[in-house]
Amino acid sequence: MSDEFHFPVIVVGAGGAGLCAALAARDLGADVLVLERDAVPMGSTAMSTGLIPAAGTPEQAEQGIDDSPERFASDVMAKTKGKADESIALKLGQESAETISWLRDKHNIPLSLIGGFLYPGHTAMRMYGTPHRTGGELMGSLQEACEASDVIILTEATVTRLLHDDKTITGVEFSRPDGSVETATCDAVILACCGFGGDADMVAQWIPEMAAATYHGHPGNKGDAIRWGEELGAKLEDMSAYQGHGGLAAGHGIPILWPLIMEGGFQVNRNGERFSNEASGYSEQAAKVNAQPGHAAWSIFDQRLHDLMLAFDDYQDALKAGAVQSADTIEELAEKANLPADALKQTLADVEEMVIGTRHDEFGRDFTGKPPLKGPFYVAKVVGALFHTQGGLAVDGDARVMAQDGTPFPNLFAAGGAARGISGDGADGYMAGNGLLTATSLGKLAGRAAAGQL
Numbered sequence: 001m002s003d004e005f006h007f008p009v010i011v012v013g014a015g016g017a018g019l020c021a022a023l024a025a026r027d028l029g030a031d032v033l034v035l036e037r038d039a040v041p042m043g044s045t046a047m048s049t050g051l052i053p054a055a056g057t058p059e060q061a062e063q064g065i066d067d068s069p070e071r072f073a074s075d076v077m078a079k080t081k082g083k084a085d086e087s088i089a090l091k092l093g094q095e096s097a098e099t100i101s102w103l104r105d106k107h108n109i110p111l112s113l114i115g116g117f118l119y120p121g122h123t124a125m126r127m128y129g130t131p132h133r134t135g136g137e138l139m140g141s142l143q144e145a146c147e148a149s150d151v152i153i154l155t156e157a158t159v160t161r162l163l164h165d166d167k168t169i170t171g172v173e174f175s176r177p178d179g180s181v182e183t184a185t186c187d188a189v190i191l192a193c194c195g196f197g198g199d200a201d202m203v204a205q206w207i208p209e210m211a212a213a214t215y216h217g218h219p220g221n222k223g224d225a226i227r228w229g230e231e232l233g234a235k236l237e238d239m240s241a242y243q244g245h246g247g248l249a250a251g252h253g254i255p256i257l258w259p260l261i262m263e264g265g266f267q268v269n270r271n272g273e274r275f276s277n278e279a280s281g282y283s284e285q286a287a288k289v290n291a292q293p294g295h296a297a298w299s300i301f302d303q304r305l306h307d308l309m310l311a312f313d314d315y316q317d318a319l320k321a322g323a324v325q326s327a328d329t330i331e332e333l334a335e336k337a338n339l340p341a342d343a344l345k346q347t348l349a350d351v352e353e354m355v356i357g358t359r360h361d362e363f364g365r366d367f368t369g370k371p372p373l374k375g376p377f378y379v380a381k382v383v384g385a386l387f388h389t390q391g392g393l394a395v396d397g398d399a400r401v402m403a404q405d406g407t408p409f410p411n412l413f414a415a416g417g418a419a420r421g422i423s424g425d426g427a428d429g430y431m432a433g434n435g436l437l438t439a440t441s442l443g444k445l446a447g448r449a450a451a452g453q454l
Contacts, residue, residue: 007033007152009450010172010186012159012225015043015218016135017416017439017446018192019142022151023107024447025190030454032151032447033184035174037158037193037220041143042136044194044218044388044417045439049257049314050138051114051129052440053122053433054096059113060126067124069093079121079281079431080424085237089422091397095441100128102444107145109138116308117259119432120281127433134313157182162189162228167409187411188450191401192443194417195389196223197242206239206391209287216248216255216385225418229393232412235404237420241390243430246278246285247299248385249323255314256299256323256380258282258432263308264370265301266351267382270294272334272343274351277363283423283430286384298337299380300348302373318380326378333377348373388435390421399446413450415442 009025011018014036022032034041055072072093076084103109111128118125130137146153156177163171163183171185196202198221204211226236246267247256261267261278267285269275269292276288289297306326309315318324327333330348334341353359354367361367393401393414400408401419416439423429 005183006185007031008187008454009190009447010035010184011190011192012172013043013191013193014041014153014155015192015194015416015439016045016138016142016436017418017443018043018190019146020440020443021190021192021415021447023145023149024444025451026149026151027106028448028451030451034151034153035157035159035172036153036155039155041153041155042139042218044221045135045436046139047216047218048135048436049129049133049312050135050436051127051133051433052100052111052436053126054100054128055093055124055126057097057100057113060124063113063115065125067126069096071124072096072126075121075123076422076431080422080429083424083429084422085420088397092422092437092441095445096437099441099444103440109141109145117262119258119262120279121431132313133311159224162232164232167232167403169409169412187454189412190446190450191225191228191393191412191414191418192416193224194218194221195392196226197221197386197388199223202226203386207242207389210242210244210386213244213286213290214248214383214385216245216253217388221388221417225393225414229401232409233404234409235394235402237391237394238423238425239391240425241421241423241429242283242427243387243390243423243435244283244286244427245385245387246282246289246297247382249318249321250296250381250383252318252321252323254318254321254323256318256382257309257312257314260299260301260305260309263305264367264373265299265305267297267299268339268344268347269297270339272340272347274347274363277361277365279365281428281430284428286386287427289382289384296381296383298339299382300373301378303376304371306378324378324380326376328376330375330377333379337379337381388417390423390430390434392418392420395419395442397445398449399442400449411450411453413446415439415446
């Protein structure tokens with residue numbers, strides 16, 4: 001290929017954000033080239049549960065769920081303690097319902113409203129997912145949609161440099177497996193190559209509390225968009241923000257998902273004692289778990305919660321891997337998990353008192369309204385993990401990258417983990433689905449804006 005190889009829109013990264021951006025640009029008639037470093041498009045999306053929050057949808061209305069973009073933005077600001085960009089949170093909330101209908105009705109992505117429980121920070125049931133609730137399933141559907149829309153995806157093409165004339169992007173340089181370097185020119189570039197969780201030095205620089213944590217994210221998240229942005233003079237925001245997870249099955253690399261906690265389960269350390277308000281959020285729980293003796297915790301739950309979790313493929317994988325143990329009594333469970341039986345029994349008794357409201361939780365968790373745990377009991381040993389970063393390039397409501405002087409780059413866009421998220425500046429602001437909301441809705445906005453300026 002030479003400099004004569006030209007595409008109106010080039011997308012860097014073929015994860016959820018990149019494919020949504022490509023579909024949106026193609027909808028407006030733009031020819032799109034997606035460049036992907038891997039042999040098969042996956043990205044962080046493929047490693048997620050594939051759940052996307054949407055507020056004020058027809059399905060919610062049909063089920064009597066009171067929700068709106070304003071309520072969603074209010075939830076975001078409450079969870080982040082006012083540290084997120086409220087205008088972007090509201091914009092994403094306003095776009096979310098249309099994003100779901102656009103993906104489902106125009107591009108045949110099988111998304112439906114999921115009920116049964118609330119995730120931390122969400123005050124309404126607003127999660128949409130594919131039938132098996134896996135990111136791999138979502139990615140497969142997005143790839144099929146791109147094929148149907150004639151989106152060109154070039155795999156094993158690692159972008160190494162953005163070509164530019166001052167603030168205007170003129171093309172990209174990318175390497176191929178044989179070591180050759182090629183160039184493509186363009187009218188607009190959308191950065192959708194996620195964050196920097198896979199670069200240990202950048203994690204140590206921006207998120208030192210997770211420098212020694214297990215990284216359970218896509219290895220290609222090397223911070224390329226951040227470095228290119230810095231070179232161009234782009235503004236970075238919330239670089240200390242990240243999604244952690246306090247329930248990665250120890251030794252197995254499979255997340256034990258949070259519905260079992262939100263519906264009444266709890267965590268103990270190796271002393272058999274609770275150590276935090278587990279329901280405040282799975283992201284901030286990661287560092288709390290890693291601060292325990294042995295840098296691990298044990299999630300305790302029962303048959304009711306086991307049955308609830310069977311709907312998730314990740315949990316099925318954890319069962320197959322032997323990451324979950326069960327026993328008829330709490331004493332037997334303690335023996336299997338190598339936990340002190342007397343302490344675990346006392347913790348269970350304390351939680352039972354909290355459930356009926358006769359005991360106050362020193363960590364501030366409200367257990368009332370959920371049934372007490374009863375045998376048979378289940379346990380999974382877990383560690384705290386870094387899933388992906390949430391800080392990145394500052395963008396406006398059209399996903400245009402902002403320069404340090406507050407003006408937008410004329411033809412540079414960012415979405416997903418490459419862009420600043422709506423999680424504030426730490427771990428405790430992350431709400432379930434934040435990553436895929438910025439991937440799908442910011443990706444859609446970026447694709448439409450890039451194609452619209454042609």
